[in-house]
Amino acid sequence: MNRKNIRLVYFSPTHTSQKIVQGIANGMMPVEVTHCDLTLPDPERANQVFSEDDFVIFGMPVYGGRIPAEAVARLKKIHGKNTLAAIVVVYGNRAYEDALLELKTIVAAAGFPPIAAGAFIGEHSFSNSEFPIGAGRPDEADITEAEAFGQRIVAKLNRLEDADRIDAVEVPGNFPYKDGIPPSDAATTTNDAACTMCESCGFVCPTGAIGYTDRVITDNEKCILCCACVRSCPSEARALTHPPMLKITTWLFDNFKEPRKPETFI
Numbered sequence: 001m002n003r004k005n006i007r008l009v010y011f012s013p014t015h016t017s018q019k020i021v022q023g024i025a026n027g028m029m030p031v032e033v034t035h036c037d038l039t040l041p042d043p044e045r046a047n048q049v050f051s052e053d054d055f056v057i058f059g060m061p062v063y064g065g066r067i068p069a070e071a072v073a074r075l076k077k078i079h080g081k082n083t084l085a086a087i088v089v090v091y092g093n094r095a096y097e098d099a100l101l102e103l104k105t106i107v108a109a110a111g112f113p114p115i116a117a118g119a120f121i122g123e124h125s126f127s128n129s130e131f132p133i134g135a136g137r138p139d140e141a142d143i144t145e146a147e148a149f150g151q152r153i154v155a156k157l158n159r160l161e162d163a164d165r166i167d168a169v170e171v172p173g174n175f176p177y178k179d180g181i182p183p184s185d186a187a188t189t190t191n192d193a194a195c196t197m198c199e200s201c202g203f204v205c206p207t208g209a210i211g212y213t214d215r216v217i218t219d220n221e222k223c224i225l226c227c228a229c230v231r232s233c234p235s236e237a238r239a240l241t242h243p244p245m246l247k248i249t250t251w252l253f254d255n256f257k258e259p260r261k262p263e264t265f266i
């Protein structure tokens with residue numbers, strides 16, 4: 001395999017997508033792996049360009065059967081120059097619908113021919129101890145599967161060295177895509193009595209929705225409900241309390257108990 005520089009590009013507020021792309025990279029036994037983490041707001045990352053010597057593994061979570069709009073905006077600033085890529089979506093044990101097709105279309109248009117694709121499972125962002133959804137995923141078996149997928153990607157790259165044309169991988173999904181998540185005033189909230197003002201919630205927020213006065217202030221319009229703040233809060237002061245979201249959480253818990261299996265396309 002000529003392409004030895006493995007580049008991981010991901011948006012991963014609760015780290016499950018990051019774990020999967022790292023697992024795939026480990027399976028490829030790379031000389032070098034670099035991370036391009038699109039999760040936090042960081043204008044310096046804009047306009048990155050990857051070369052033909054790179055192999056990029058894109059990892060994105062599924063929000064409402066699509067790629068999160070925030071992640072799409074950040075992805076569109078990244079470009080390849082005929083840079084072969086694998087695309088991966090990670091979903092919370094319900095469904096990934098049009099997300100993989102959407103990711104394929106975005107990266108292909110940006111100069112990354114996608115030669116392999118996968119849909120893996122991560123613990124649902126809304127999952128909690130009372131209503132666990134995909135709890136503990138990705139688990140050991142998922143990571144083993146991710147590594148095996150990495151090995152199959154290497155084998156495909158070796159085969160492609162002699163190929164005179166490269167066909168993009170086929171993935172499930174429909175055009176036009178299903179509607180994305182509509183804007184709403186739903187946001188995660190802080191229990192002021194439990195909050196110690198450690199500010200870890202603001203540090204991990206992908207959209208800069210959290211600020212501080214003498215208490216935590218949340219900009220509901222910016223919150224994308226990713227729950228990074230909930231997971232990072234050391235005093236369990238941050239939570240998803242919005243009643244319609246709690247209803248969705250119990251619906252997910254009631255209806256998606258059967259563990260789904262990773263799917264790969266290569």
Ligand SMILES: Cc1cc2nc3c(=O)[nH]c(=O)nc-3n(C[C@H](O)[C@H](O)[C@H](O)COP(=O)(O)O)c2cc1C
Pocket residue numbers: 011012013014015016017018060061062063064065066090091092093094095096121122123124125126181224225226227
């Ligand atoms: C707003 C929102 C919408 C989501 N929509 C879906 C969905 O349509 N299907 C699904 O199975 N999981 C869905 N999830 C769960 C995430 O896809 C899942 O938790 C994923 O592992 C998160 O990735 P991350 O850990 O990289 O942030 C949603 C999560 C959020 C926050």
